[in-house]
Amino acid sequence: MDRANTENADSAAASAGTTGVSGAGPGGRLSAFDGLAAAVLDDRGAVAGWTGTAEDLTGFCAEEVSGRPVRELVADLPDDLRGTTHMPTSGRVRLWHRGGHTIDVTFRTTRVNGSAQFLVLAAPTYHVADHQNGAALLRALSAQHRITIALHDTDLTTMQTNAMPGTLDGRPVQPGTRLCDVLGAEDAENLEAVLRQVLETGVPVVHRNQQVSRRHHPARRHALSLSAFRLEDSRGRPTGVAALYIDDTDQLRARRHLDLARKVAERVGGSLDVVRTAQDLADVLVPAFGDLAAVDLAQSVFDGEEPAERLGGGDLHLRNAALAPATAVWPAGIKRGNPVPPLSDHPLLRSFQHGETVIYGRDDFVALIGGPHLVEQLLPQDAHAVMVAPLYARSLTLGAIVVWRTGHSDPFTDDEEDLMRQIASRGALAIDNARRYTREHRAAVALQQSLLPPATTDTPAAETAGVYLPTGRGAGTSGDWYDAIALPSLRLALVAGDVVGHGIPASATMGRLRAAIQPLADLELEPDELLTRIAELVQRLAAEAPCGNHDVVGATCLYAIYDPVTRRCAMASAGHPPPVLVRPDGTAEAVDILPGPPLSVCGMPYETTTIDLEPGSVLALYTDGLVDRGADDDIDDGLRRLTDALAVSCRPERALNETGRALLADLVDEAPRDDATLLLARTRAVPGEDTAHWQIPADPAAVSEAREWSTRQLVMWGLDDLLFPTELIVSELVTNAIRYGRPPAELRLIRHNVLVCEVTDASSTQPRLRRARTTDEGGRGLFLVAQLAERWGCRHGQNGKTIWSEQSIECPR
Numbered sequence: 001m002d003r004a005n006t007e008n009a010d011s012a013a014a015s016a017g018t019t020g021v022s023g024a025g026p027g028g029r030l031s032a033f034d035g036l037a038a039a040v041l042d043d044r045g046a047v048a049g050w051t052g053t054a055e056d057l058t059g060f061c062a063e064e065v066s067g068r069p070v071r072e073l074v075a076d077l078p079d080d081l082r083g084t085t086h087m088p089t090s091g092r093v094r095l096w097h098r099g100g101h102t103i104d105v106t107f108r109t110t111r112v113n114g115s116a117q118f119l120v121l122a123a124p125t126y127h128v129a130d131h132q133n134g135a136a137l138l139r140a141l142s143a144q145h146r147i148t149i150a151l152h153d154t155d156l157t158t159m160q161t162n163a164m165p166g167t168l169d170g171r172p173v174q175p176g177t178r179l180c181d182v183l184g185a186e187d188a189e190n191l192e193a194v195l196r197q198v199l200e201t202g203v204p205v206v207h208r209n210q211q212v213s214r215r216h217h218p219a220r221r222h223a224l225s226l227s228a229f230r231l232e233d234s235r236g237r238p239t240g241v242a243a244l245y246i247d248d249t250d251q252l253r254a255r256r257h258l259d260l261a262r263k264v265a266e267r268v269g270g271s272l273d274v275v276r277t278a279q280d281l282a283d284v285l286v287p288a289f290g291d292l293a294a295v296d297l298a299q300s301v302f303d304g305e306e307p308a309e310r311l312g313g314g315d316l317h318l319r320n321a322a323l324a325p326a327t328a329v330w331p332a333g334i335k336r337g338n339p340v341p342p343l344s345d346h347p348l349l350r351s352f353q354h355g356e357t358v359i360y361g362r363d364d365f366v367a368l369i370g371g372p373h374l375v376e377q378l379l380p381q382d383a384h385a386v387m388v389a390p391l392y393a394r395s396l397t398l399g400a401i402v403v404w405r406t407g408h409s410d411p412f413t414d415d416e417e418d419l420m421r422q423i424a425s426r427g428a429l430a431i432d433n434a435r436r437y438t439r440e441h442r443a444a445v446a447l448q449q450s451l452l453p454p455a456t457t458d459t460p461a462a463e464t465a466g467v468y469l470p471t472g473r474g475a476g477t478s479g480d481w482y483d484a485i486a487l488p489s490l491r492l493a494l495v496a497g498d499v500v501g502h503g504i505p506a507s508a509t510m511g512r513l514r515a516a517i518q519p520l521a522d523l524e525l526e527p528d529e530l531l532t533r534i535a536e537l538v539q540r541l542a543a544e545a546p547c548g549n550h551d552v553v554g555a556t557c558l559y560a561i562y563d564p565v566t567r568r569c570a571m572a573s574a575g576h577p578p579p580v581l582v583r584p585d586g587t588a589e590a591v592d593i594l595p596g597p598p599l600s601v602c603g604m605p606y607e608t609t610t611i612d613l614e615p616g617s618v619l620a621l622y623t624d625g626l627v628d629r630g631a632d633d634d635i636d637d638g639l640r641r642l643t644d645a646l647a648v649s650c651r652p653e654r655a656l657n658e659t660g661r662a663l664l665a666d667l668v669d670e671a672p673r674d675d676a677t678l679l680l681a682r683t684r685a686v687p688g689e690d691t692a693h694w695q696i697p698a699d700p701a702a703v704s705e706a707r708e709w710s711t712r713q714l715v716m717w718g719l720d721d722l723l724f725p726t727e728l729i730v731s732e733l734v735t736n737a738i739r740y741g742r743p744p745a746e747l748r749l750i751r752h753n754v755l756v757c758e759v760t761d762a763s764s765t766q767p768r769l770r771r772a773r774t775t776d777e778g779g780r781g782l783f784l785v786a787q788l789a790e791r792w793g794c795r796h797g798q799n800g801k802t803i804w805s806e807q808s809i810e811c812p813r
Contacts, residue, residue: 006475025693036123037105043116045069045087047258057105057122059098075102075389087118096274118186148245151231154199154238156192169807177343180215187212195228197240197719204229209248223252252751257419260288264423269430272437274302275321281401281427282324283664288386289416289423292330292380295322295339297399297431299393304439306396315775316340318399341378343368343469357389359412382406387417389424393432401427406691444504445470448479451511456657457484461492462619462750465656469625469664478554479506480623480675481514485521488793488804489756490564493521496621497557500600509541513555513599524795527559527572528606531596535574538599554600558621562613564686565750569619570610571629574599577624577635579642584616586646590639625676626667630647640666656680686752690717696734696745696759704795706747707732710757711761716749726757732785733759740765754790754806762800 040049047070051063058065058073071077075094077277087109094102107122150161158177179188181635191210198205208226225246231239234383267279267373268759283295296318298307308316318340324332333341340637343349348358360368363378364384369378383404391398401424405412421638448470457464464484479499487493495517499506516537519531538555560571571591572578575598582588593649620642627638649659660678668676696702699802710730730747737745741761750756767782783794789805796802 013576026108036121039070039122040112041070041087041109041118041120041369045071048117054122057103057731058095063138064098074484082526085683095122141248148247150243150245151240152195152206152243153240156195156199156241172396181786184215189225194226199238201239203217204232223248229681246429253415256288257415257723260284260423261419261806263288264426268427269433272441273341274431274434274438276558277430277434278321278399278425279324281430282322285401285403287425289420290407292328292383292404292408294320294334294402295320295323295391295399295427296402297321298397299339301398301431301435302438304435304437304442305400309397316343321399326534329381331377331380332812333374336382341369341374352388352390352400355392355397357387357392357417357424358387359417360388379405380404380810383519384409385411387412387420389420389433390426391428392430393425396432398428399437399633419647420690440504443640444507447504448481448507448510451514452481453483457486459484459486459492460684460686461486461562462492462683463490463656463661464494464679464681466677466679467657467660469662469668479510480677481510482621482623482677482679483517484679484681485518487521487524487561488791488801488806489758490686490750490752490754492564492681494560494562494621494679495557496579496623496677496679497555498576498623498625498675500554509555512541513537513557519555524793526571526608526797527561528596528608530574531557531599531606531648531684532576535597535599542600542662554598554642556598556624560621560684562619562681562769564684565691567613567615567683567685568610569613569683570608572596574606575597577622577639580620580622580639580646581613582613582618582620582646582650584614586647586650588643588650588726590643600774615681616652616684618646618656619669619681619683620650621679621681623675623677625674626664626678628674638667650680650682656682686750690751692749694747696737696743696747698743698745700735700738702738703731703734706730710747710749713749713754719809720756721810722755725807726755727758728805729785730759733757733803733805736767736782737761740767751809753809755809756804756806757789758802760800760806764796764801766796766801767794767803 001183021684037054038049038051039047039054046067047065048067050060050065055061059075065073071737073095073097077093089110090108092104092106094104097103102123105122106125106128107120107121109118111117112119148162151159153159156178158179159175160225161175179191183190183191187210190214190281194205194208194210194286197203205226205228210224211221212224213221225248226243227246228241228243231242233239251672263284264281266695267284270278274297275740278297282293282295288358292309295589299317299319300405302319302321316594320334320336320338320340323334323336324782344367348360348364351358362384365383366375369375383406387401387403389401389403403420452468455466466482468480468482479501481495481497481499483493483495485495495514497510497513499510499513501509513534516534517530520533534557537698542554556573556575558571558573558576560569560579562569573593573595575595578590578593578595580588580590591609591611593609594607597604606779622642624635627642628635642663645663649663651659660680663678664676694709695708697704706725707730710726711723714720714726719726734745734747737759741763743762745759745761748756748758748760750758782792785805789807792803792805794801794803
């Protein structure tokens with residue numbers, strides 16, 4: 001075959017192979033046609049032209065095959081072609097190679113216009129299969145609507161893409177465009193930097209997550225997963241980059257919804273405060289779900305009560321509980337604590353009241369709030385959509401979650417409506433728990449407060465002020481209490497106690513213990529003996545407790561008795577923190593007292609500690625909630641803080657109740673983990689000139705001497721109107737002491753707002769009041785004392801007993 005025929009074959013092959021194809025590479029040749037063999041056959045099937053690529057494929061040069069029938073080059077001619085000159089249009093055969101082996105090729109034939117010759121194009125079958133599979137893969141990928149394929153040249157200009165309206169920018173992407181023509185400038189620059197790196201290094205990128213926005217819709221962000229690899233020709237030279245852009249926006253939205261649901265589960269419901277729970281719910285929704293959020297609750301929910309069922313428009317009795325973000329510019333009518341204004345009877349409102357989540361457009365919302373005159377007051381600026389979800393729990397509509405979207409943000413979707421239903425359901429449960437806790441907390445605190453004594457008392461022995469702060473956690477109370485009990489002979493009992501447990505059971509136990517201590521205090525038992533009796537009571541209460549709760553019935557207690565005459569205070573502790581003494585000079589220290597076991601431990605002794613108190617001293621009794629801040633804080637450090645604070649705060653000119661409130665505010669956390677009580681007592685003393693003592697001789701004649709001595713003392717005090725009853729009382733009490741008691745004996749008179757007459761002897765015999773018969777010669781002494789005195793009694797001490805009586809002084813000194 002001559003050179004002219006070879007050149008003509010090359011020209012014909014090039015012309016046939018490139019007809020209708022644009023975008024050829026250098027030299028007009030497409031890399032897809034590299035290695036494509038071509039030959040020209042005459043009408044007899046003999047080789048009339050042979051290209052260099054045909055020589056490369058078979059090893060035969062043009063001179064060796066020129067004029068030879070092409071059938072001689074075919075190793076296994078199909079039966080349908082044997083004995084015929086018919087030229088098939090396409091097929092697959094095996095050709096002989098000059099080296100003796102065969103080559104599997106796929107061919108296509110076409111008649112050359114204006115001649116009887118045929119152009120045959122052939123390529124190795126595996127090469128053709130690769131192109132066919134690649135084309136099929138490309139068509140399959142191009143048909144995927146979530147996958148955008150783009151082929152970029154070395155300048156990153158788009159050569160080919162399957163991008164259709166809606167895939168990236170809502171319009172077709174034409175060849176010759178750049179990413180900056182479709183995406184925002186910064187996003188396009190970032191993506192091109194990645195593609196340029198792939199083009200330069202040849203290292204592919206797989207599933208690289210990118211956030212992009214459309215050029216004409218910059219407010220809406222899309223999530224793209226980018227995979228890219230370098231395109232090369234048959235010689236390995238870079239020809240461009242193939243990029244696959246997968247729209248992960250839906251998956252990203254789903255992940256965000258899951259994240260939001262998780263945050264709601266983690267952050268909402270951790271507080272048992274209704275308003276705090278509502279605020280947590282609003283905070284978690286912004287900006288993850290909307291631009292603005294509000295939580296409105298029924299007014300009764302704030303008080304822990306169940307809301308009434310309401311249908312239709314009008315006043316829904318809702319009040320705003322939370323807004324988010326707090327820094328937003330809210331309309332004037334939307335503020336924390338503001339009531340929701342009456343609403344029109346709108347169909348969407350009815351749907352909401354039946355427990356459905358509803359979405360309002362701006363016009364619907366304007367119609368709901370009653371007209372355009374309230375728009376500026378109630379509709380956030382630029383709001384275009386609002387979603388309202390009822391807080392529905394246990395068939396009660398507790399309130400509503402309101403979420404607005406403003407500006408260029410997307411409208412609400414159906415899947416977001418479903419998500420809001422889930423969030424509102426969890427939020428309603430958390431708010432209902434907080435509401436029920438509020439109700440229980442208020443009931444427990446009310447019970448606790450009703451069981452406590454008056455906050456302040458004023459007695460001859462001391463003025464007192466008690467302060468109680470319930471816990472900010474759990475069931476609301478821990479059974480802490482204090483008490484100030486006026487005793488005979490102007491004495492005063494001071495009590496502080498702490499019951500094990502929380503809530504109403506603890507308050508009830510506290511009430512029983514306080515009720516038990518008061519009559520025991522009236523018996524004028526010594527502090528250690530009184531605590532022993534109370535410990536026995538606690539043991540009985542524990543035995544009466546339901547099975548499994550025996551170990552949770554217990555208490556600690558501090559009991560002190562102050563005598564303003566002797567200016568001495570006796571105290572004993574049952575596992576309770578020591579009191580703090582603030583002296584008149586401002587120095588303060590914890591009293592060194594040996595604590596006994598808690599009241600739940602029976603059979604262990606208690607020890608009484610006695611200290612002297614100067615008039616004007618302040619004795620502080622408290623519970624551990626005032627000094628114990630948890631595991632990270634040492635109680636000794638808390639006691640030091642309390643002592644220092646008392647030294648600073650307990651000034652003579654400052655009222656005790658004011659001091660107590662200030663101390664609790666300074667020393668207790670905003671949400672204390674335990675109840676805290678503080679009882680302050682500023683002591684007084686009875687002046688020496690208001691008391692008189694007389695030793696009673698062990699002689700019956702001493703009765704008349706005692707009458708004379710008491711008469712002189714009453715005259716000296718100006719209590720002439722009490723001479724007669726006092727003579728009779730002194731006579732009877734001294735007679736009993738001489739007749740039935742044991743020496744030594746003493747008569748003591750105390751003048752204050754009452755006249756106290758005391759007779760003490762060394763006998764522990766308990767006197768008994770009885771009614772004497774008419775024939776009895778004695779037995780009327782205590783009966784007369786009871787008739788003449790306002791009250792009388794007997795107390796026992798370590799060295800005997802004291803019988804006392806009190807008479808009112810009409811004009812106290």
